[in-house]
Amino acid sequence: MRPLRLDSLEIFEDVVRCGGFRAAALGRGVSSSAISQSISVLEEALGIRLLNRTTRSVAPTEAGERLLERLGPALHDIRTAIDDLNQLRERPSGTVRINAPGPAADHVLCPLTFEFMKSYPDVNVEIVSDAAIIDIVEQGFDAGVRFGNQLAQDMIAMPLGPALRYAIVASPDYLLKRGRPESPRDLLQHDCIRRRFPGGTMETWTFEKDGNEVEITPKGRLTLSSAHHELQAAMAGSGIAHLFEDYVRDDLEQGRVVELLSDWKKKLPSWYLYYPSRRHTSAAMRAFLEYIRHREWRPVSN
Template sequence: MRTTDLSELAAFDAVARHRSFRRASEERGVTASAISHAVSNLEARVGIRLLNRTTRSVSLTDAGAMLLSQLSPAFGDIGSALDALNQFRDTPFGKVRINAPNSIAPFVLGPVIGPLIAANPNLELEIVATDRLVDIVEEGFDAGIRLGESLRDGMTAVKINPRLKLAVVGSPAYFERRRPPASPADLTDHVCIRNMYPSGVIYPWSFERHGEAIDIQVAGPLALHDHELMIEAALAGVALAYVWEDRARPYLASGRLIACLDEWIGPEDWLYLYYPARKYLSAGLRAVIEALRVR
Protein backbone atom coordinates (compact mmCIF):
# COMPACT_ATOMS: atom_id res chain seq x y z
CA MET A 1 0.00 0.00 0.00
CA ARG A 2 1.25 3.46 -0.84
CA THR A 3 1.98 5.91 2.00
CA THR A 4 -0.65 8.25 0.56
CA ASP A 5 -3.24 5.45 0.76
CA LEU A 6 -2.53 4.90 4.46
CA SER A 7 -2.70 8.65 5.12
CA GLU A 8 -6.10 8.84 3.40
CA LEU A 9 -7.38 5.90 5.42
CA ALA A 10 -6.12 7.52 8.64
CA ALA A 11 -7.88 10.76 7.71
CA PHE A 12 -11.13 8.89 7.05
CA ASP A 13 -10.78 6.97 10.34
CA ALA A 14 -10.38 10.22 12.29
CA VAL A 15 -13.38 11.92 10.61
CA ALA A 16 -15.55 8.82 11.06
CA ARG A 17 -14.74 8.54 14.76
CA HIS A 18 -15.23 12.23 15.53
CA ARG A 19 -18.04 12.86 13.01
CA SER A 20 -16.21 16.13 12.41
CA PHE A 21 -13.57 17.34 9.95
CA ARG A 22 -12.44 20.01 12.43
CA ARG A 23 -11.87 17.57 15.29
CA ALA A 24 -10.18 15.13 12.92
CA SER A 25 -7.82 17.88 11.76
CA GLU A 26 -6.97 18.74 15.38
CA GLU A 27 -6.19 15.11 16.15
CA ARG A 28 -4.09 14.66 13.00
CA GLY A 29 -2.32 18.02 13.33
CA VAL A 30 -3.25 19.23 9.82
CA THR A 31 -5.81 21.61 8.36
CA ALA A 32 -9.46 20.65 7.93
CA SER A 33 -9.09 21.23 4.18
CA ALA A 34 -6.24 18.71 4.06
CA ILE A 35 -8.42 16.14 5.83
CA SER A 36 -11.30 16.84 3.45
CA HIS A 37 -9.00 16.50 0.44
CA ALA A 38 -7.63 13.16 1.72
CA VAL A 39 -11.13 11.74 2.29
CA SER A 40 -12.31 12.93 -1.13
CA ASN A 41 -9.29 11.28 -2.75
CA LEU A 42 -10.08 8.04 -0.94
CA GLU A 43 -13.72 8.10 -2.07
CA ALA A 44 -12.66 8.83 -5.64
CA ARG A 45 -10.16 5.99 -5.60
CA VAL A 46 -12.58 3.36 -4.25
CA GLY A 47 -15.52 4.75 -6.24
CA ILE A 48 -17.91 4.74 -3.27
CA ARG A 49 -19.21 7.54 -1.03
CA LEU A 50 -18.08 6.86 2.54
CA LEU A 51 -19.41 9.95 4.32
CA ASN A 52 -22.57 12.01 4.09
CA ARG A 53 -21.72 15.66 4.58
CA THR A 54 -23.91 18.66 5.34
CA THR A 55 -22.97 22.11 6.62
CA ARG A 56 -23.87 20.95 10.15
CA SER A 57 -23.08 17.25 10.36
CA VAL A 58 -21.06 14.31 9.11
CA SER A 59 -22.45 10.77 9.08
CA LEU A 60 -21.31 7.42 7.75
CA THR A 61 -22.81 5.68 4.76
CA ASP A 62 -23.30 1.92 5.05
CA ALA A 63 -20.05 1.44 3.14
CA GLY A 64 -18.27 3.91 5.42
CA ALA A 65 -19.53 2.13 8.54
CA MET A 66 -18.27 -1.20 7.24
CA LEU A 67 -14.86 0.28 6.40
CA LEU A 68 -14.57 1.92 9.84
CA SER A 69 -15.43 -1.33 11.63
CA GLN A 70 -12.45 -3.00 9.95
CA LEU A 71 -10.08 -0.05 10.07
CA SER A 72 -10.36 0.67 13.80
CA PRO A 73 -8.91 -2.68 14.95
CA ALA A 74 -6.24 -2.44 12.27
CA PHE A 75 -5.09 1.01 13.38
CA GLY A 76 -5.18 -0.21 16.96
CA ASP A 77 -2.84 -3.07 16.00
CA ILE A 78 -0.53 -0.63 14.21
CA GLY A 79 -0.42 1.62 17.27
CA SER A 80 0.27 -1.36 19.51
CA ALA A 81 3.07 -2.57 17.23
CA LEU A 82 4.72 0.86 17.17
CA ASP A 83 4.38 1.21 20.92
CA ALA A 84 6.07 -2.18 21.40
CA LEU A 85 9.25 -0.52 20.14
CA ASN A 86 9.38 1.31 23.48
CA GLN A 87 10.99 -1.80 24.98
CA PHE A 88 14.11 -0.85 22.99
CA ARG A 89 14.12 2.70 24.43
CA ASP A 90 15.14 3.94 27.86
CA THR A 91 11.87 5.86 28.32
CA PRO A 92 8.39 5.92 26.70
CA PHE A 93 7.99 7.77 23.42
CA GLY A 94 4.87 9.33 21.94
CA LYS A 95 1.80 11.43 22.63
CA VAL A 96 -0.76 10.96 25.39
CA ARG A 97 -3.96 13.03 25.32
CA ILE A 98 -5.77 13.48 28.63
CA ASN A 99 -9.05 15.18 29.47
CA ALA A 100 -9.67 16.47 33.00
CA PRO A 101 -12.24 18.73 34.66
CA ASN A 102 -11.02 22.31 34.73
CA SER A 103 -12.09 22.67 38.36
CA ILE A 104 -9.65 20.01 39.57
CA ALA A 105 -6.92 19.71 36.91
CA PRO A 106 -4.40 22.10 38.57
CA PHE A 107 -4.07 20.22 41.84
CA VAL A 108 -4.41 16.76 40.29
CA LEU A 109 -2.01 17.11 37.35
CA GLY A 110 0.00 20.16 38.41
CA PRO A 111 2.25 18.36 40.92
CA VAL A 112 3.10 15.45 38.59
CA ILE A 113 3.66 17.15 35.21
CA GLY A 114 7.21 18.33 35.97
CA PRO A 115 8.53 15.04 37.39
CA LEU A 116 6.73 13.02 34.70
CA ILE A 117 8.28 14.96 31.80
CA ALA A 118 11.69 15.05 33.49
CA ALA A 119 11.64 11.25 33.87
CA ASN A 120 10.26 10.69 30.36
CA PRO A 121 11.78 13.31 28.01
CA ASN A 122 10.36 11.60 24.90
CA LEU A 123 6.81 11.72 26.22
CA GLU A 124 4.44 14.35 24.77
CA LEU A 125 1.47 15.28 26.97
CA GLU A 126 -1.65 17.03 25.68
CA ILE A 127 -3.99 17.99 28.53
CA VAL A 128 -7.39 19.54 27.82
CA ALA A 129 -9.09 20.90 30.94
CA THR A 130 -12.83 21.48 30.65
CA ASP A 131 -15.81 20.94 32.93
CA ARG A 132 -17.88 19.91 29.90
CA LEU A 133 -18.77 16.20 30.00
CA VAL A 134 -16.50 14.71 27.35
CA ASP A 135 -16.71 11.39 25.51
CA ILE A 136 -13.00 10.54 25.47
CA VAL A 137 -13.41 7.93 22.73
CA GLU A 138 -15.34 10.21 20.39
CA GLU A 139 -12.99 13.15 20.96
CA GLY A 140 -9.75 11.22 20.58
CA PHE A 141 -8.39 11.19 24.14
CA ASP A 142 -6.29 8.35 25.50
CA ALA A 143 -7.67 8.81 29.01
CA GLY A 144 -9.80 11.06 31.18
CA ILE A 145 -10.06 12.01 34.84
CA ARG A 146 -13.39 12.02 36.70
CA LEU A 147 -15.06 11.29 39.99
CA GLY A 148 -16.08 7.64 40.21
CA GLU A 149 -19.81 8.36 40.18
CA SER A 150 -19.68 9.71 36.61
CA LEU A 151 -17.79 6.81 35.01
CA ARG A 152 -19.64 4.87 32.36
CA ASP A 153 -19.57 1.18 31.53
CA GLY A 154 -16.84 -0.17 29.29
CA MET A 155 -14.08 1.80 30.99
CA THR A 156 -11.09 0.68 33.01
CA ALA A 157 -10.65 2.96 36.04
CA VAL A 158 -7.53 3.48 38.13
CA LYS A 159 -7.82 5.22 41.51
CA ILE A 160 -5.54 8.29 41.61
CA ASN A 161 -4.40 11.00 44.03
CA PRO A 162 -5.40 13.30 45.58
CA ARG A 163 -8.71 12.65 47.32
CA LEU A 164 -11.02 15.64 47.06
CA LYS A 165 -13.24 17.34 49.61
CA LEU A 166 -15.71 20.18 49.19
CA ALA A 167 -16.09 23.16 51.52
CA VAL A 168 -18.64 25.90 52.14
CA VAL A 169 -16.78 29.19 52.45
CA GLY A 170 -17.54 32.85 52.95
CA SER A 171 -15.59 36.03 53.66
CA PRO A 172 -15.28 37.67 57.10
CA ALA A 173 -17.24 40.63 55.69
CA TYR A 174 -20.10 38.33 54.71
CA PHE A 175 -20.25 36.79 58.19
CA GLU A 176 -20.31 40.23 59.78
CA ARG A 177 -23.77 40.60 58.22
CA ARG A 178 -25.06 37.05 58.70
CA ARG A 179 -24.64 34.36 61.35
CA PRO A 180 -22.77 31.30 59.98
CA PRO A 181 -25.17 28.44 59.19
CA ALA A 182 -25.30 25.76 61.88
CA SER A 183 -26.88 23.15 59.60
CA PRO A 184 -27.54 22.76 55.85
CA ALA A 185 -31.17 23.80 56.43
CA ASP A 186 -29.93 27.23 57.54
CA LEU A 187 -28.64 27.89 54.01
CA THR A 188 -32.17 28.91 53.00
CA ASP A 189 -31.51 32.13 54.96
CA HIS A 190 -28.21 32.78 53.16
CA VAL A 191 -27.15 34.19 49.80
CA CYS A 192 -25.34 31.39 47.95
CA ILE A 193 -23.61 30.88 44.64
CA ARG A 194 -25.51 28.25 42.65
CA ASN A 195 -23.22 25.59 41.18
CA MET A 196 -23.84 25.02 37.48
CA TYR A 197 -22.64 22.51 34.92
CA PRO A 198 -21.43 23.99 31.59
CA SER A 199 -24.73 22.73 30.12
CA GLY A 200 -26.60 25.16 32.37
CA VAL A 201 -27.99 22.52 34.73
CA ILE A 202 -27.90 23.62 38.38
CA TYR A 203 -26.83 20.99 40.87
CA PRO A 204 -27.46 20.99 44.63
CA TRP A 205 -25.08 21.35 47.51
CA SER A 206 -24.70 17.89 49.06
CA PHE A 207 -24.06 17.15 52.73
CA GLU A 208 -23.68 14.06 54.89
CA ARG A 209 -23.40 13.43 58.64
CA HIS A 210 -23.79 10.21 60.65
CA GLY A 211 -25.23 8.45 57.62
CA GLU A 212 -27.75 11.22 56.91
CA ALA A 213 -27.48 12.67 53.39
CA ILE A 214 -29.05 16.02 52.47
CA ASP A 215 -29.17 17.86 49.13
CA ILE A 216 -29.94 21.58 49.31
CA GLN A 217 -31.01 23.68 46.33
CA VAL A 218 -29.51 27.00 47.40
CA ALA A 219 -30.62 30.43 46.20
CA GLY A 220 -28.69 33.49 45.13
CA PRO A 221 -28.10 35.96 42.28
CA LEU A 222 -25.09 34.10 40.83
CA ALA A 223 -24.87 30.78 38.99
CA LEU A 224 -21.31 29.77 38.08
CA HIS A 225 -19.49 26.66 36.89
CA ASP A 226 -15.93 27.90 37.43
CA HIS A 227 -14.58 27.40 40.96
CA GLU A 228 -12.09 30.26 40.62
CA LEU A 229 -14.95 32.66 39.89
CA MET A 230 -16.87 31.24 42.85
CA ILE A 231 -13.92 31.92 45.13
CA GLU A 232 -13.52 35.46 43.77
CA ALA A 233 -17.21 36.14 44.43
CA ALA A 234 -16.90 34.72 47.95
CA LEU A 235 -13.81 36.86 48.61
CA ALA A 236 -15.80 39.92 47.56
CA GLY A 237 -18.38 39.11 50.23
CA VAL A 238 -21.13 38.56 47.67
CA ALA A 239 -22.25 35.11 48.82
CA LEU A 240 -21.27 31.74 50.22
CA ALA A 241 -19.51 29.34 47.83
CA TYR A 242 -19.42 25.54 47.63
CA VAL A 243 -15.99 24.72 46.18
CA TRP A 244 -13.17 22.20 46.25
CA GLU A 245 -11.31 22.70 49.53
CA ASP A 246 -7.93 22.55 47.81
CA ARG A 247 -8.92 25.57 45.70
CA ALA A 248 -9.89 27.55 48.79
CA ARG A 249 -7.03 26.37 51.03
CA PRO A 250 -4.68 29.38 50.56
CA TYR A 251 -7.50 31.80 51.40
CA LEU A 252 -8.61 29.73 54.39
CA ALA A 253 -5.03 29.73 55.70
CA SER A 254 -4.74 33.52 55.35
CA GLY A 255 -8.14 34.15 56.91
CA ARG A 256 -9.58 35.79 53.79
CA LEU A 257 -12.18 33.00 53.70
CA ILE A 258 -13.84 31.13 56.55
CA ALA A 259 -15.20 27.57 56.25
CA CYS A 260 -18.50 26.53 57.78
CA LEU A 261 -20.58 23.35 58.02
CA ASP A 262 -17.37 21.29 58.17
CA GLU A 263 -19.07 18.56 60.19
CA TRP A 264 -21.66 18.19 57.41
CA ILE A 265 -19.23 17.85 54.53
CA GLY A 266 -19.20 14.29 53.21
CA PRO A 267 -16.12 12.06 53.04
CA GLU A 268 -13.42 12.83 50.55
CA ASP A 269 -14.11 11.61 47.01
CA TRP A 270 -11.72 9.43 45.06
CA LEU A 271 -10.72 10.46 41.58
CA TYR A 272 -10.12 7.99 38.75
CA LEU A 273 -8.09 8.01 35.59
CA TYR A 274 -10.13 6.00 33.09
CA TYR A 275 -9.68 4.68 29.56
CA PRO A 276 -11.52 2.28 27.23
CA ALA A 277 -11.32 -1.28 28.56
CA ARG A 278 -10.40 -2.64 25.14
CA LYS A 279 -7.73 -0.03 24.43
CA TYR A 280 -4.12 -1.22 24.36
CA LEU A 281 -2.03 0.50 27.02
CA SER A 282 0.75 2.50 25.44
CA ALA A 283 4.01 2.93 27.34
CA GLY A 284 3.25 6.64 27.60
CA LEU A 285 -0.17 6.04 29.18
CA ARG A 286 1.36 3.50 31.55
CA ALA A 287 3.85 6.16 32.66
CA VAL A 288 1.00 8.61 33.33
CA ILE A 289 -0.90 5.99 35.32
CA GLU A 290 2.13 5.18 37.44
CA ALA A 291 2.65 8.88 38.20
CA LEU A 292 -0.96 9.36 39.36
CA ARG A 293 -2.12 6.07 40.85
CA VAL A 294 -2.73 5.51 44.55
CA ARG A 295 -0.04 3.32 46.10
Protein backbone atom coordinates in the same frame (compact mmCIF):
# COMPACT_ATOMS: atom_id res chain seq x y z
CA MET B 1 -11.34 2.70 -6.61
CA ARG B 2 -8.18 4.76 -6.12
CA PRO B 3 -5.65 3.47 -3.55
CA LEU B 4 -6.31 4.72 0.00
CA ARG B 5 -3.67 6.28 2.20
CA LEU B 6 -3.64 5.44 5.89
CA ASP B 7 -3.01 9.06 6.84
CA SER B 8 -6.19 10.16 5.03
CA LEU B 9 -8.22 7.80 7.24
CA GLU B 10 -6.48 9.21 10.32
CA ILE B 11 -7.25 12.74 9.13
CA PHE B 12 -10.93 11.83 8.69
CA GLU B 13 -11.00 10.49 12.28
CA ASP B 14 -9.32 13.68 13.53
CA VAL B 15 -11.81 15.95 11.76
CA VAL B 16 -14.79 14.15 13.30
CA ARG B 17 -13.22 13.98 16.77
CA CYS B 18 -12.16 17.66 16.70
CA GLY B 19 -15.44 18.84 15.17
CA GLY B 20 -13.99 20.62 12.17
CA PHE B 21 -11.14 21.19 9.72
CA ARG B 22 -9.57 24.07 11.62
CA ALA B 23 -9.22 22.21 14.91
CA ALA B 24 -7.88 19.11 13.15
CA ALA B 25 -5.41 21.25 11.23
CA LEU B 26 -4.15 22.91 14.41
CA GLY B 27 -3.63 19.52 16.01
CA ARG B 28 -1.62 18.29 13.04
CA GLY B 29 0.26 21.51 12.43
CA VAL B 30 -0.97 21.92 8.86
CA SER B 31 -3.37 24.24 7.05
CA SER B 32 -7.14 23.82 6.99
CA SER B 33 -7.03 23.65 3.21
CA ALA B 34 -4.63 20.69 3.39
CA ILE B 35 -7.06 18.86 5.68
CA SER B 36 -10.00 19.69 3.40
CA GLN B 37 -8.07 18.44 0.37
CA SER B 38 -7.24 15.15 2.10
CA ILE B 39 -10.92 14.57 2.92
CA SER B 40 -11.95 15.39 -0.65
CA VAL B 41 -9.42 12.90 -2.02
CA LEU B 42 -10.67 10.25 0.43
CA GLU B 43 -14.31 10.81 -0.53
CA GLU B 44 -13.41 10.68 -4.22
CA ALA B 45 -11.50 7.43 -3.72
CA LEU B 46 -14.43 5.86 -1.86
CA GLY B 47 -17.04 7.32 -4.17
CA ILE B 48 -19.24 8.51 -1.30
CA ARG B 49 -19.60 11.60 0.87
CA LEU B 50 -18.33 11.13 4.41
CA LEU B 51 -18.92 14.59 5.89
CA ASN B 52 -21.72 17.12 5.80
CA ARG B 53 -20.13 20.56 5.72
CA THR B 54 -21.73 23.88 6.64
CA THR B 55 -20.16 27.25 7.36
CA ARG B 56 -20.42 26.54 11.09
CA SER B 57 -20.00 22.81 11.55
CA VAL B 58 -18.82 19.51 10.14
CA ALA B 59 -20.65 16.26 10.90
CA PRO B 60 -20.31 12.73 9.53
CA THR B 61 -22.90 11.42 7.09
CA GLU B 62 -24.45 8.00 7.66
CA ALA B 63 -21.63 6.52 5.57
CA GLY B 64 -19.11 8.51 7.58
CA GLU B 65 -20.52 7.24 10.86
CA ARG B 66 -20.37 3.64 9.65
CA LEU B 67 -16.78 4.05 8.51
CA LEU B 68 -15.79 5.74 11.78
CA GLU B 69 -17.36 2.95 13.82
CA ARG B 70 -15.10 0.38 12.18
CA LEU B 71 -12.17 2.71 11.68
CA GLY B 72 -11.52 3.61 15.34
CA PRO B 73 -10.63 0.10 16.56
CA ALA B 74 -8.69 -0.66 13.36
CA LEU B 75 -6.55 2.48 13.62
CA HIS B 76 -5.97 1.78 17.30
CA ASP B 77 -4.69 -1.71 16.46
CA ILE B 78 -2.32 -0.24 13.88
CA ARG B 79 -1.03 2.39 16.31
CA THR B 80 -0.60 -0.30 18.97
CA ALA B 81 1.40 -2.50 16.60
CA ILE B 82 3.71 0.41 15.86
CA ASP B 83 3.85 1.44 19.50
CA ASP B 84 4.92 -2.07 20.54
CA LEU B 85 8.25 -1.28 18.91
CA ASN B 86 8.79 1.15 21.78
CA GLN B 87 9.54 -1.87 23.94
CA LEU B 88 12.80 -2.15 22.00
CA ARG B 89 13.72 1.42 22.95
CA GLU B 90 15.47 2.42 26.14
CA ARG B 91 12.82 5.08 26.85
CA PRO B 92 9.07 4.94 26.09
CA SER B 93 7.70 7.42 23.57
CA GLY B 94 4.32 8.33 22.19
CA THR B 95 1.32 10.36 23.31
CA VAL B 96 -1.03 9.98 26.27
CA ARG B 97 -4.45 11.68 25.91
CA ILE B 98 -6.49 12.17 29.10
CA ASN B 99 -9.95 13.65 29.67
CA ALA B 100 -10.53 15.21 33.10
CA PRO B 101 -12.78 17.72 34.88
CA GLY B 102 -11.20 21.12 35.50
CA PRO B 103 -10.65 20.76 39.29
CA ALA B 104 -9.01 17.34 38.87
CA ALA B 105 -6.77 18.67 36.10
CA ASP B 106 -5.84 21.79 38.08
CA HIS B 107 -4.94 20.24 41.41
CA VAL B 108 -4.01 16.60 40.77
CA LEU B 109 -3.49 15.63 37.16
CA CYS B 110 -1.45 18.59 35.88
CA PRO B 111 1.10 18.67 38.74
CA LEU B 112 1.48 14.89 38.42
CA THR B 113 1.89 15.11 34.65
CA PHE B 114 4.49 17.87 34.82
CA GLU B 115 6.69 15.72 37.07
CA PHE B 116 6.09 12.63 34.94
CA MET B 117 7.22 14.42 31.78
CA LYS B 118 10.54 15.34 33.41
CA SER B 119 11.24 11.63 33.84
CA TYR B 120 9.95 10.66 30.37
CA PRO B 121 11.13 13.32 27.90
CA ASP B 122 10.01 11.32 24.84
CA VAL B 123 6.35 11.08 25.94
CA ASN B 124 3.83 13.72 24.90
CA VAL B 125 0.74 14.36 27.04
CA GLU B 126 -2.54 15.98 26.03
CA ILE B 127 -5.04 16.85 28.78
CA VAL B 128 -8.55 17.92 27.77
CA SER B 129 -10.49 19.62 30.57
CA ASP B 130 -14.14 18.55 30.34
CA ALA B 131 -16.72 17.86 33.05
CA ALA B 132 -19.07 15.91 30.75
CA ILE B 133 -19.29 12.12 31.07
CA ILE B 134 -18.01 10.76 27.76
CA ASP B 135 -16.98 7.50 26.13
CA ILE B 136 -13.20 7.87 26.28
CA VAL B 137 -12.62 5.08 23.76
CA GLU B 138 -14.98 6.59 21.21
CA GLN B 139 -13.44 10.04 21.71
CA GLY B 140 -9.89 8.77 21.26
CA PHE B 141 -8.62 9.14 24.84
CA ASP B 142 -6.25 6.73 26.58
CA ALA B 143 -7.72 7.51 29.99
CA GLY B 144 -10.15 9.69 31.89
CA VAL B 145 -10.48 11.09 35.40
CA ARG B 146 -13.71 10.93 37.41
CA PHE B 147 -15.01 10.18 40.89
CA GLY B 148 -14.85 6.53 41.88
CA ASN B 149 -18.65 6.21 41.84
CA GLN B 150 -18.89 7.49 38.25
CA LEU B 151 -16.86 4.76 36.56
CA ALA B 152 -18.17 2.22 34.07
CA GLN B 153 -17.81 -1.43 35.04
CA ASP B 154 -15.60 -2.31 32.08
CA MET B 155 -12.90 0.13 33.19
CA ILE B 156 -9.75 -0.36 35.24
CA ALA B 157 -9.34 2.41 37.81
CA MET B 158 -6.68 3.57 40.25
CA PRO B 159 -6.79 6.34 42.88
CA LEU B 160 -5.32 9.60 41.70
CA GLY B 161 -4.93 11.30 45.04
CA PRO B 162 -6.37 11.39 48.56
CA ALA B 163 -10.04 11.46 49.46
CA LEU B 164 -11.81 14.74 48.69
CA ARG B 165 -13.89 17.19 50.67
CA TYR B 166 -15.89 20.24 49.73
CA ALA B 167 -15.55 23.58 51.46
CA ILE B 168 -18.39 26.09 51.80
CA VAL B 169 -16.93 29.59 51.38
CA ALA B 170 -17.99 33.22 51.13
CA SER B 171 -16.23 36.57 51.14
CA PRO B 172 -15.92 38.60 54.37
CA ASP B 173 -18.04 41.35 52.74
CA TYR B 174 -20.88 38.93 51.97
CA LEU B 175 -20.90 37.61 55.55
CA LEU B 176 -20.84 41.13 56.96
CA LYS B 177 -24.02 41.92 55.02
CA ARG B 178 -25.87 38.61 55.25
CA GLY B 179 -24.53 36.88 58.35
CA ARG B 180 -23.13 33.34 58.75
CA PRO B 181 -25.22 30.20 58.25
CA GLU B 182 -25.07 27.94 61.31
CA SER B 183 -26.41 24.77 59.65
CA PRO B 184 -26.74 23.42 56.10
CA ARG B 185 -30.45 24.28 55.99
CA ASP B 186 -29.61 27.91 56.81
CA LEU B 187 -28.04 28.05 53.35
CA LEU B 188 -31.53 28.01 51.85
CA GLN B 189 -31.93 31.59 53.15
CA HIS B 190 -28.75 32.74 51.42
CA ASP B 191 -27.61 33.52 47.88
CA CYS B 192 -25.79 30.34 46.88
CA ILE B 193 -23.73 30.14 43.72
CA ARG B 194 -25.29 27.22 41.87
CA ARG B 195 -23.62 24.90 39.37
CA ARG B 196 -25.19 23.40 36.28
CA PHE B 197 -23.48 20.28 34.94
CA PRO B 198 -22.88 19.76 31.18
CA GLY B 199 -25.85 17.39 31.00
CA GLY B 200 -28.16 20.11 32.32
CA THR B 201 -28.69 18.88 35.89
CA MET B 202 -28.14 21.17 38.87
CA GLU B 203 -25.67 20.26 41.61
CA THR B 204 -26.96 19.38 45.07
CA TRP B 205 -24.89 19.98 48.19
CA THR B 206 -24.43 17.11 50.67
CA PHE B 207 -23.27 17.45 54.28
CA GLU B 208 -22.53 15.01 57.09
CA LYS B 209 -22.07 15.38 60.87
CA ASP B 210 -22.16 12.78 63.63
CA GLY B 211 -23.63 10.22 61.25
CA ASN B 212 -26.40 12.55 60.08
CA GLU B 213 -26.49 13.40 56.38
CA VAL B 214 -28.25 16.45 54.94
CA GLU B 215 -28.72 17.22 51.25
CA ILE B 216 -29.97 20.56 49.97
CA THR B 217 -30.70 22.04 46.57
CA PRO B 218 -29.10 25.48 46.84
CA LYS B 219 -30.94 28.60 45.79
CA GLY B 220 -29.44 31.71 44.28
CA ARG B 221 -29.48 34.19 41.45
CA LEU B 222 -26.16 33.14 39.91
CA THR B 223 -25.67 29.82 38.09
CA LEU B 224 -22.27 28.84 36.65
CA SER B 225 -20.58 25.75 35.24
CA SER B 226 -16.95 26.29 36.26
CA ALA B 227 -15.24 26.04 39.65
CA HIS B 228 -12.91 28.86 38.62
CA HIS B 229 -15.85 31.18 37.95
CA GLU B 230 -17.60 30.11 41.16
CA LEU B 231 -14.54 31.07 43.19
CA GLN B 232 -14.35 34.41 41.38
CA ALA B 233 -18.01 35.03 42.21
CA ALA B 234 -17.53 34.14 45.87
CA MET B 235 -14.56 36.48 46.22
CA ALA B 236 -16.62 39.24 44.56
CA GLY B 237 -19.31 38.84 47.23
CA SER B 238 -21.92 37.36 44.88
CA GLY B 239 -22.83 34.51 47.20
CA ILE B 240 -21.76 31.32 48.96
CA ALA B 241 -19.79 28.77 46.93
CA HIS B 242 -19.38 24.99 47.24
CA LEU B 243 -15.87 24.09 46.08
CA PHE B 244 -13.19 21.47 46.64
CA GLU B 245 -10.83 22.23 49.52
CA ASP B 246 -7.83 22.16 47.20
CA TYR B 247 -9.42 24.80 45.02
CA VAL B 248 -9.83 27.35 47.82
CA ARG B 249 -6.92 26.56 50.16
CA ASP B 250 -4.73 29.50 49.10
CA ASP B 251 -7.64 31.96 49.15
CA LEU B 252 -8.64 30.82 52.63
CA GLU B 253 -5.09 31.32 53.88
CA GLN B 254 -4.99 34.81 52.35
CA GLY B 255 -8.37 35.73 53.83
CA ARG B 256 -10.05 36.37 50.50
CA VAL B 257 -12.79 33.93 51.47
CA VAL B 258 -13.97 32.45 54.78
CA GLU B 259 -14.90 28.80 55.32
CA LEU B 260 -18.36 28.02 56.69
CA LEU B 261 -19.88 24.88 58.24
CA SER B 262 -16.47 23.20 58.49
CA ASP B 263 -17.90 20.66 60.99
CA TRP B 264 -20.36 19.43 58.36
CA LYS B 265 -17.83 18.19 55.79
CA LYS B 266 -18.58 14.92 54.03
CA LYS B 267 -15.65 12.84 52.82
CA LEU B 268 -15.97 11.91 49.13
CA PRO B 269 -14.27 9.33 46.91
CA SER B 270 -10.92 10.37 45.50
CA TRP B 271 -10.39 11.18 41.87
CA TYR B 272 -9.71 8.03 39.86
CA LEU B 273 -7.77 7.59 36.66
CA TYR B 274 -9.59 5.02 34.56
CA TYR B 275 -8.84 3.27 31.28
CA PRO B 276 -10.38 0.45 29.19
CA SER B 277 -9.86 -3.08 30.50
CA ARG B 278 -10.17 -4.62 27.04
CA ARG B 279 -7.81 -2.31 25.23
CA HIS B 280 -4.09 -2.75 24.77
CA THR B 281 -2.31 0.13 26.50
CA SER B 282 0.54 1.91 24.74
CA ALA B 283 4.10 2.03 26.04
CA ALA B 284 3.63 5.69 26.94
CA MET B 285 0.42 4.93 28.85
CA ARG B 286 2.03 2.00 30.65
CA ALA B 287 4.85 4.28 31.78
CA PHE B 288 2.30 6.82 33.05
CA LEU B 289 0.36 4.15 34.96
CA GLU B 290 3.54 2.80 36.51
CA TYR B 291 4.52 6.30 37.57
CA ILE B 292 1.16 6.78 39.32
CA ARG B 293 1.37 3.41 41.10
CA HIS B 294 4.57 4.47 42.82
CA ARG B 295 3.14 7.72 44.16
CA GLU B 296 2.28 8.04 47.83
CA TRP B 297 -0.80 10.18 48.42
CA ARG B 298 -1.09 12.47 51.41
CA PRO B 299 -4.25 11.56 53.40
CA VAL B 300 -6.90 14.17 54.15
CA SER B 301 -6.45 15.55 57.67
CA ASN B 302 -9.39 15.38 60.09
